[in-house]
Amino acid sequence: MSVVARLQTRLRRFIWPGWATRILGSLSIPGLILATLFFAASLTPSLIPRTDDVQGILSGLSLAAGYGLGVFFHWLWSYLELPEFGERTHNTLVIIAGGGAVLIVLAFLWQATEWQNNIRELMEQDPVDGGFPIRLGLIAAAVFAATLAVGRLFQLLVRFLALRLRRFVPRRLSNVIGVLVAAGVFWAVIDGVILEYGLRTADRSFQQFDVREHPGAEQPTEAFRTGSPASLVSWDQGLGRQGQRFVGQAPDRAAIADFVGDTAQAPLRVYVGLNAAETIEERARLALQEMLRVGAFERSVLVLATPTGRGWVDNRAIQPVEFLHGGDVATVAVQYSYLPSWLSLMAESEYGRETAQAVFAEIYGYWKQLPADARPQLYLYGLSLGALNSERAADLYDVIGDPFTGALWAGPPFRSETWRDIVRQRQPDSPAWLPRFRDSSVVRFTNQENHLDIPGAAWGPMRIVYLQYASDPITFFEPQALYRKPEWMQAPRGPDVSPDLTWYPVITMLQLAVDVAIGDAAPRGYGHVYAAEHYVDAWQAVTATEWPEDDIAWLKRQLAD
Known part of the structure; x- marks a missing residue:
């Protein structure tokens, strides 16, 4: 060269x-x-x-x-x-x-x-x-x-x-086997090491976080409050962090009186944490016993709230119904997990269903034995995974003879079979993000604006509202x-x-x-963050309450602050 x-x-x-x-x-x-x-x-x-x-x-x-x-x-x-x-x-x-x-x-x-x-x-x-x-x-x-x-x-x-x-089998077959074995090895590492270790670590971390006292939370002294010295659920162990927060954020009588006047009452909030009892059935029975202790069935409105995965009940969702009914409301919730909803869905998707069904059976069983003219109106509520498990709590065939009064489900997850069936069977001229179901006598949908007043539609005896953002x-x-x-x-x-x-x-x-x-x-007011003011119209429709438009506008402004 x-x-x-x-x-x-x-x-x-x-x-x-x-x-x-x-x-x-x-x-x-x-x-x-x-x-x-x-x-x-x-x-x-x-x-x-x-x-x-x-x-x-x-x-x-x-x-x-x-x-x-x-x-x-x-x-x-x-x-x-x-x-x-x-x-x-x-x-x-x-x-x-x-x-x-x-x-x-x-x-x-x-x-x-x-x-x-x-x-x-x-x-x-x-x-x-x-x-x-x-x-x-x-x-x-x-x-x-x-x-x-x-x-x-x-x-x-x-x-x-x-x-x-390739020493033992043909070339192409060896390639296929190699892909399958490699995929198995990778999956074993991901599922058996990374995911299992990650879930176990998350479980321990969230468990330790759950037993910490909520910042600024103080043990109530009034006997009618869950977590007080008179309560069947202890403040330190029985409520957990989310229970302390939920009980502590209840509005007092004075705040509600600004809206309804002297007839206002202090609302009741009952919460049973994951550590309050060993089994699901024991926690459900404890919730009923605590409700009886505080007189929950003597209120006009009873809300059975199913928490999200980590035990959170959205205070922004419960306050509107408490104001609309002058505090004459009792709300009960039982924790089934301390993991975030998406982790609960992965790790223990059936655990939330089992708890929701046990709590509903316990409370509904007692409620339906009461005289129809002397018992509270019974409503179900849930947000996100709580909405999914709340839907699963009641079997239609078990309650059709004496149904609960209504339900408000916010942000139902895409895995909700009931929600999917309703959306699939919607009227053809209604969009998937705001469907109209049959004659709108049982189920209606709403979002940031009030879409619950449908011309020509009349509510039936049971009212179900889905609050969802597009x-x-x-x-x-x-x-x-x-x-x-x-x-x-x-x-x-x-x-x-x-x-x-x-x-x-x-x-x-x-x-x-x-x-x-x-x-x-x-x-707030978009995505999966539901605003308190958007719950007002939904609770009005579900509980069949009537208020002047000016009063409702004032309440929305107060809750939005």
């Missing part, structure tokens, strides 16, 4: 070293194209405004999902022994695809700020700053790199296993969004859903899954 030729070769290696050629050869063209498209689509708005770190994680996972899908298509093409590009053509196309990807990514990153600010404006939030796309881009790159490293590790394990198996991902998440457009995205859309929200296969499902995780981070 001449001196000139050697210099040319060295120059080419300096400008384009061998490792760069190997990297280009390892990249998948379909993977690059799909990864870019997935990343771009992930930047479009969904239901909940996202911070830069949340958006970065979502976009990084979208990049990985797109690249993985592209690699699978490339592998399938090769497996079918279809013609492929030569090395030089492949590398050239990778460079072209990479350049186009950079341009698309930059264009969509520039647009991402405007998309996020549009939905933030819709929900009355402050806009994001100019550094939003830079931060999310860096986070997305880090998440993609980590995911790609895990994918390469899986690939190496498959190759290792396949090579060992922007609530806990309610409107659909696994089927992976491959089809959800009905709630059809026109007309809910008032709190961005018009820029667009359905994309795979991506929309990932967006909604992230929205589920951050649903509680939405501003």
